[in-house]
Amino acid sequence: MQLPKRIDTVVIGGGQAGIAMSEHLTASGTAHIVLEKSRIAEAWRSRRWDSLVANGPCWHDRFPQLNFPQAPDDFVHHDQVADYFEAYAKHIHAPIFTNTEVLNVSKIPAQPNYLIETTQGTVIAERLVIATGPFQKAVIPSIAPKTSTLYQIHSDQYKNTQQLPQGAVLVVGAGSSGVQIADELNRAGKKVFLSVGQHERPPRRYRGRDNVWWLGVLGGWDVEKPNQGPLKGFAVSGAHGGQSVDFKKLVQQGITLVGMTKTFTQSHVTFQEDLAKNIHEGERCYLKLLDEADVFIKNNGLSLPEDPEARVMLEDPTCITQPILSLDLAQENIQSVIWASGFSYDYSWLNLDVLDEQSQPKHRYGVTDLAGVYFLGLPYLTGRGSSFIWGVWHDAKRIADHMSIQKTYLQYLPLKQHASTVE
Structure with a gap:
């Protein structure tokens, strides 16, 4: 042809x-x-x-x-x-x-x-x-170290845990890609630090309906971009049959959370003091959606099962109440950085x-x-x-x-x- x-x-x-x-x-x-x-x-x-x-x-x-x-x-x-x-x-x-x-x-x-x-x-x-x-075009921000022995890739290049060297991993970015990659690496036995910025974290399911259904009936799909700046991370996953992303549960499973990545030196990486704010804002948006869903069910006379467990918020772990602002790369044996930092x-x-x-x-x-x-x-x-x-x-x-x-x-x-x- x-x-x-x-x-x-x-x-x-x-x-x-x-x-x-x-x-x-x-x-x-x-x-x-x-x-x-x-x-x-x-x-x-x-x-x-x-x-x-x-x-x-x-x-x-x-x-x-x-x-x-x-x-x-x-x-x-x-x-x-x-x-x-x-x-x-x-x-x-x-x-x-x-x-x-x-x-x-x-x-x-x-x-x-x-x-x-x-x-x-x-x-x-x-x-x-x-x-x-x-x-x-995969974007790696300018703060990435230029002359480092660290193994660095964008999430676009990540394939599986075997491609990374031995040692701990820092995953930068907590949207869908960053969260899922961090979870996979943690399940494979690696020590994982996850750098969390502003994000939305909807429930995977609520009262017997998937998140996509709730976005449909509540008008969420029609929402326009709120501003001209970068988009918030959207922490949702279909992995393992589809589960809600809960950053505090990830901590219970062994992942260490840190705030937005700030700077790299030859020996250290530093983070913003914004982790608690980012986590709690994500939880507020999550609970707001549940409230809107409950109102929709009541107003439309729907018979959907109660889901009280969806509203249970875990206590803040130590990495949130006492945030890590700097890590010694050698001391923590951080050998890899995965940049889940978006595209242009x-x-x-x-x-x-x-x-x-x-x-x-x-x-x-x-x-x-x-x-x-x-x-x-x-x-x-x-x-x-x-x-x-x-x-x-x-x-x-x-x-x-x-x-x-x-x-x-x-x-x-x-x-x-x-x-x-x-x-």
Whole structure:
């Protein structure tokens, strides 16, 4: 299959966002192709640690036309998620060109068209959907030691406990990745220090319903990004059948908590004095959600089982009441640091005026100021749900609808001009 020379719409990225976009473009009758630099859903295969499962049950984290073969409440292994997207792409006959990397995208002067240069040739398109997702470039903060004998990797590079040297580990970041990696290392017998910043920690289940259900009925999926700063960590896990993340229980199991990582020297690492604040704020948000859930149950006359244990808060362990502000790396035998510190975008190939001064996408709900150019698959594109499998499907539908509306405008002819055209 060869690349077409011209086509209505090019979608860049063959992951969940690109596949969702393809489905809606096909439904609207829009000629399009999807360009993927590697395999379909490659990130789900090669950029996940070995034991990772999806953070939501598969009855929810899916596209509408196809169920997972697993039981509805299962948290599916990442390889099976990739298999699902390959099957879905085949199911909708998505025109995906794999192993086709986009090298450059530019506007054609004085034309409503864009030139997409790839490793397999060039394509001219009227519309462009950038669906490369949020996990493009792993970020390790500048405080990381530059000339250290420490073994340092980003969570994006972590595969399993065997790749780390002997000795203790410092995991920096307490979102989903950091918490799950720290737990896995601790279960494998390693001494683990977990650096905890601001975070949300919802219940995995409450009163017989999973967290994704509560977010749905309480409107949590529609919440917009609260500010322009970095997102809080979202400490939720599908590991071990899905359990609520409780930092105090992690301490009981052997993990030592510290505050946000502050500085490194050759011999020491220091931490902010914010651990208690971060833990207690996370607990307040957790209990607030339970309160909202109880009100919803009462107002709607639902018969759901009581769950008093969900409100039991453990006592603060010593590492919270007497926080560790500095660690001697040699004394604690800390040999490894895993940076669960997030990602940034890489749009070095995108030569269009759709990025701000920090090279962040400029858009409103995925729509840019440049006619025919859209972003899809970004966190909080339209709300919290945009980061999840089901959410990106609905975001793609909104963009396809926007395209159709814009085409209607472009096809409009005033009555006199229409009459002269007919004559």
